[in-house]
Amino acid sequence: MSLVQDSPFLPLCPSGCRNHVVRRGLYTRSSDKKTIQRFLCRSCKKSFSSATFEPCFRQKRRDINPHLFRLLTGGFSQRRSALDLQINRKTVVRKFIFLGLWAAKLSxxxxxxxxxxxxxxxxxxxxxxxxxxxxxxxxxxxxxxxxxxxxxxxxxxxxxxxxxxxxxxxxxxxxxxxxxxxxxxxxxxxxxxxxxxxxxxxxxxxxxxxxxxxxxxxxxxxxxxxxxxxxxxxxxxxxxxxxxxxxxxxxxxxxxxxxxxxxxxxxxxxxxxxxxxxxxxxxxxxxxxxxxxxxxxxxxxxx
Ligand SMILES: [Zn+2]
Missing domain, CATH: 3.30.420.10 (Ribonuclease H-like superfamily/Ribonuclease H)
Structure with a gap:
């Protein structure tokens, strides 16, 4: 369960509207089988979820992020990482950029x-x-x-x-x-x-x-x-x-x-x-x- 969902307060609408946010059902994310809470903004009628605020939002293979992080910081090349993880080289490049920016901020x-x-x-x-x-x-x-x-x-x-x-x-x-x-x-x-x-x-x-x-x-x-x-x-x-x-x-x-x-x-x-x-x-x-x-x-x- 996410922090947002456990919070007694509902999240704010990403479009910047104030209040008028209600819960609107749950869905199971296919990439990691996690249950996600969906919300609806009554002001702008747009829906969003607790996953909207996560750094891996819209990633389809978030499960390989930790593996790729370990490989790239353990002497593996991007090509060999793609081969070992059985993913496309372009996926590795995309994830490499995402992980690098995330690591710089976190460090x-x-x-x-x-x-x-x-x-x-x-x-x-x-x-x-x-x-x-x-x-x-x-x-x-x-x-x-x-x-x-x-x-x-x-x-x-x-x-x-x-x-x-x-x-x-x-x-x-x-x-x-x-x-x-x-x-x-x-x-x-x-x-x-x-x-x-x-x-x-x-x-x-x-x-x-x-x-x-x-x-x-x-x-x-x-x-x-x-x-x-x-x-x-x-x-x-x-x-x-x-x-x-x-x-x-x-x-x-x-x-x-x-x-x-x-x-x-x-x-x-x-x-x-x-x-x-x-x-x-x-x-x-x-x-x-x-x-x-x-x-x-x-x-x-x-x-
Ligand atoms: Zn809104």
Whole structure:
């Protein structure tokens, strides 16, 4: 039974009419055999049901949403998910977009329930859309120790090194959105960070002005970047203590669980918006299932 049905108050008409709503029978939804209450608005004569207000309204295969969520956040590609769930690839795409938008909204709401983070770490993870000539940068912020993902942004950036000349010749000039997106991210996570928090990052010269602007009163600690332990695995550091372990470990988990971020794979991102949706899906799974449920109250001062 839905919340609306159990409520002593009748729901308001979706068309915006006030009062004059009456119950008008029940029906059994074919997709999950659930009994749904139908209502009639006496003002506009339109009928609606308690399902009208649900996020999965008008979906025919709401039963596969949880399965698809687990597959897409567990290293499966969209095509393999379609094959395993025996659904059409286009259904997967539609559901992927729906789930991604839902996850982004839910993650930000759930993050508000946590106490403000005392120590955070942030850095950029690099990937590409379609070809390495069109690289993307994912700015990620995580809470120290618990590894909870606070937020992220996907930004376009121009190709670097040997590919820069070829990329410009083939695809023309490419805008660098990293600064803009980093500012957007800082603005978004401002409310999730304590006013006197410790913010850790690498020695990128662009970070300091943005941090001091958005996190006044916070201490910004910068560390020198270290080499990766295996070629191509920049997130897992070679030896010794990694001062940005929470962030690097989260990036490594993202690379292990988001199919399009795997190293040396034929899966790739075609649209940066879809990469953002996929990371939003993973961030929800990560924060809900894959990290410590009750983080110890350990701060940087104790290490
Ligand atoms: Zn009405």
């Amino acid at each position: 930000s709401a759930l993050n508000q329930n946590h106490p403000p983070a005392e120590t955070i770490e942030f850095d950029d993870l690099e990937t590409s859309e379609h070809t390495k000539c069109k690289p993307l940068s994912v700015t990620l912020a995580v809470e120290f120790h618990s590894r909870r993902i606070l937020g992220f942004r996907v930004a376009q950036m121009p190709a670097k090194g040997l590919l820069s000349h070829l990329a410009k010749k083939k695809y023309g000039p490419r805008p660098d959105e990293r600064t803009k997106k980093r500012k957007e991210l800082f603005q978004e996570i401002k409310s999730l960070v304590a006013p006197t928090a410790l913010i850790k990052s690498d020695e990128n010269p662009h970070y300091a002005p943005d941090v001091s602007k958005h996190f006044q009163g916070c201490h910004h600690q910068r560390f020198k970047g270290k080499r990766g332990c295996v070629t191509g695995q920049g997130e897992l550091k070679k030896i010794g203590f990694d001062p940005l372990f929470s962030l690097n470990h989260t990036c490594a988990m993202m690379r292990a669980n988001i199919n399009r971020l795997f190293r040396r794979t034929w899966c790739t991102t075609k649209k940066k918006e879809r990469l953002a949706l996929h990371i939003a899906l993973y961030a929800l799974r990560h924060n809900q299932d894959l990290i410590l449920k009750k983080p110890k109250m350990k701060t940087a001062k104790t290490i």
